[in-house]
Amino acid sequence: MDLTPFHPFLEQLERTALAPWRSGLEEAVLERLGPGAHGDLPAWETALAELPDLPGAAVVLTDSCVGLQGPDPLSAETEARLRETLMRLHPWRKGPYRLQGLHLDTEWRSDWKWDRLADALSPLDGRLVLDVGCGNGYHAWRMLGAGAGLVMGIDPTLLYVVQFQAINRYLGDDRLSVLPLGIEHLPAGITGFDTVFSMGVFYHRRSPMDHLLELGRLLRPGGELVLETLVLEGEGDSVLVPPGRYASMRNVWFIPTVDALKVWLGRCGFTEVRAVDVSRTTREEQRSTDWMRFQSLPDYLDPEDPSLTVEGLPAPIRAILIARRG
Numbered sequence: 001m002d003l004t005p006f007h008p009f010l011e012q013l014e015r016t017a018l019a020p021w022r023s024g025l026e027e028a029v030l031e032r033l034g035p036g037a038h039g040d041l042p043a044w045e046t047a048l049a050e051l052p053d054l055p056g057a058a059v060v061l062t063d064s065c066v067g068l069q070g071p072d073p074l075s076a077e078t079e080a081r082l083r084e085t086l087m088r089l090h091p092w093r094k095g096p097y098r099l100q101g102l103h104l105d106t107e108w109r110s111d112w113k114w115d116r117l118a119d120a121l122s123p124l125d126g127r128l129v130l131d132v133g134c135g136n137g138y139h140a141w142r143m144l145g146a147g148a149g150l151v152m153g154i155d156p157t158l159l160y161v162v163q164f165q166a167i168n169r170y171l172g173d174d175r176l177s178v179l180p181l182g183i184e185h186l187p188a189g190i191t192g193f194d195t196v197f198s199m200g201v202f203y204h205r206r207s208p209m210d211h212l213l214e215l216g217r218l219l220r221p222g223g224e225l226v227l228e229t230l231v232l233e234g235e236g237d238s239v240l241v242p243p244g245r246y247a248s249m250r251n252v253w254f255i256p257t258v259d260a261l262k263v264w265l266g267r268c269g270f271t272e273v274r275a276v277d278v279s280r281t282t283r284e285e286q287r288s289t290d291w292m293r294f295q296s297l298p299d300y301l302d303p304e305d306p307s308l309t310v311e312g313l314p315a316p317i318r319a320i321l322i323a324r325r326g
Helices: 004-013 019-032 041-049 076-087 110-120 138-145 158-171 208-218 258-267
Strands: 058-060 066-069 097-099 102-104 128-132 150-154 176-179 193-199 219-230 270-280 317-325
Touching: 004 019, 004 150, 004 176, 019 176, 041 158, 066 138, 066 158, 076 102, 097 158, 110 138, 110 219, 110 270, 110 317, 128 138, 138 150, 138 176, 138 193, 158 176, 193 208, 208 219, 208 258, 219 258, 258 270, 258 317
Parallel strands: 066 097, 128 150, 128 193, 150 176, 193 219
Antiparallel strands: 058 066, 097 102, 219 317, 270 317
């Protein structure tokens, strides 16, 4: 893979206040795509090239299923070919998507998370948005549907980048891209985003304060942060540090209470901090499907007591906090 798939987006970016960082972003992407990037990348690129053409249809970004909606159903042959080709990019974790009747029922009902935060956001109209750890870009599409002017998604997992490109093969919008970068790969000094989302990332960071400071630096003064993460139920400033795995995940480091997280955000320079949702993750929201056949949340909970993980720790509760850079 080279820079070609990213050029239309980078050209859009160059027309914004983020233009000074275009060359740095290009260099970072090229480095990530260098020799040995991923052994399966050639096979994924072949799948991209073999995606079938679909009949004309309307792009849908404001419904739970992002995708295409047209008056005519796909032929059985085209739908079978589309399904088989997209399945070569398994597992599909974030969604759902629908392409002219083909339903990609992903592991996560990511639309439920969007519904919890959408009404609490400052309007995204015309905003420059960054989505950190965006996966295949489902929420980034919803941000674009909510009026964002440009959305830059970043995720270091190359499969998710290819999945985004598969969906964008049909939706075809240059105002959005998923770059194969982690937050640590961004050019030094990059800043100027109006809104930054960090959802499902915070608890994977060894240094939570450093992550909050990084997010603050990416925002323009007065810009808005949307932080979604695992939290510990209860009041006060308690923090759970799992001694080993948490819900079978190796890389969960800190799970604070909402109260503690508010203090951390304040210490890192954020103001107007508010929790807009706290929800227990259910087996209906995260589960195995045909499009994600590996183990999922039901396998990670205590079969006798779903309020606990298989390790005997409190089961996942997630909170969404919104704050402003001071």
